[in-house]
């Protein structure tokens with residue numbers, strides 16, 4: 001009736017017994033697509049944990065251990081990735097016991113009255129939404145997201161605050177200009193297939209949109225938010241950007257990992273995927289300093305474009321699930337508020353669009369943007385037609401990869417959240 005699964009990383013616990021009763025549930029702290037999360041206390045040790053009670057029933061252990069969340073987290077053993085401490089199945093209900101994370105980035109942002117400083121931005125980071133309509137994509141989608149998040153951390157306002165998929169593309173075009181043969185030929189082909197027409201917009205000056213950002217920061221955001229995924233820097237390349245050359249603190253062990261990245265994945269199979277399936281070229285030592293402009297032109301160079309994109313295939317269930325969550329998401333705008341305080345917790349989710357906190361001073365940017373957009377000649381004939389809706393295909397790289405990437409970049413706590 002009760003059983004516990006051995007967690008090879010972390011606690012090696014196998015036991016049958018009244019496992020869940022070993023915990024006292026204190027309070028519900030969150031609700032996800034697949035489970036409800038409770039703050040709980042281990043009655044024996046007094047340790048505070050987070051228990052995720054899965055919403056559906058699990059009739060066998062096999063089902064439980066095959067969950068991607070469980071499989072991935074069992075392999076993870078890193079101080080910056082939340083630990084799955086225990087898995088308990090009781091009366092066909094599944095409970096995942098995690099270390100408890102006190103804080104999330106949303107709360108921190110909400111509590112701040114002005115943007116983060118650059119040094120803070122170098123260190124803090126929230127999982128993004130990436131709205132790409134391609135069936136083949138890779139970790140570059142996360143780099144796009146990183147650019148958007150960077151901008152948002154400066155302004156406390158989404159860079160591309162789309163209220164729907166079509167609106168999102170419209171907003172992107174409004175900021176970085178519509179793509180053309182030169183900037184993203186594949187994108188045009190893709191749009192063609194979808195019978196979608198990009199709105200015709202000129203790029204606005206990011207320096208004006210994000211006045212508090214340094215030249216280097218703006219340059220990096222531009223590079224990250226390139227239409228063409230091949231032109232976006234990879235995580236390791238981003239680390240070489242001048243923006244990160246100031247007060248970049250990297251653990252010595254990370255240097256050696258980084259040096260060996262072209263041969264050795266950061267950790268686990270997913271890490272290998274993230275590195276292998278994508279455009280790969282060797283990363284120099286972190287001390288390499290380039291000018292911000294050289295950085296962008298280097299990425300634009302054709303020699304960096306070689307590579308294959310990994311097709312992330314999703315099974316029917318995933319498509320259905322993601323479609324459902326996307327449907328819900330599209331009814332919202334941005335920022336979903338999970339609420340906790342303190343530092344050190346980072347919920348990285350690639351599939352979530354969340355609500356705009358009303359407190360955020362977005363009007364300024366919106367104003368600027370609307371003026372600039374008008375001057376830049378955005379077509380005013382209403383919203384562009386929505387691109388073909390294939391939500392299941394839009395889900396970006398796996399959360400494990402995101403966590404790995406974030407770990408590489410930030411060395412900060414990352415919660416890997418994988419619902420199925």
Ligand SMILES: Nc1ncnc2c1ncn2[C@@H]1O[C@H](COP(=O)(O)OP(=O)(O)OP(=O)(O)O)[C@@H](O)[C@H]1O
Pocket residue numbers: 029030031032033034035036037050052082098099100101102338339347349351352415417418419
């Ligand atoms: N280890 C944890 N410590 C503290 N709070 C947590 C922890 N894990 C999850 N939570 C809280 O519970 C919420 C729900 O988490 P859960 O993993 O079930 O779903 P999610 O990943 O946020 O959403 P979805 O599954 O829909 O993508 C989180 O947003 C967070 O607020």
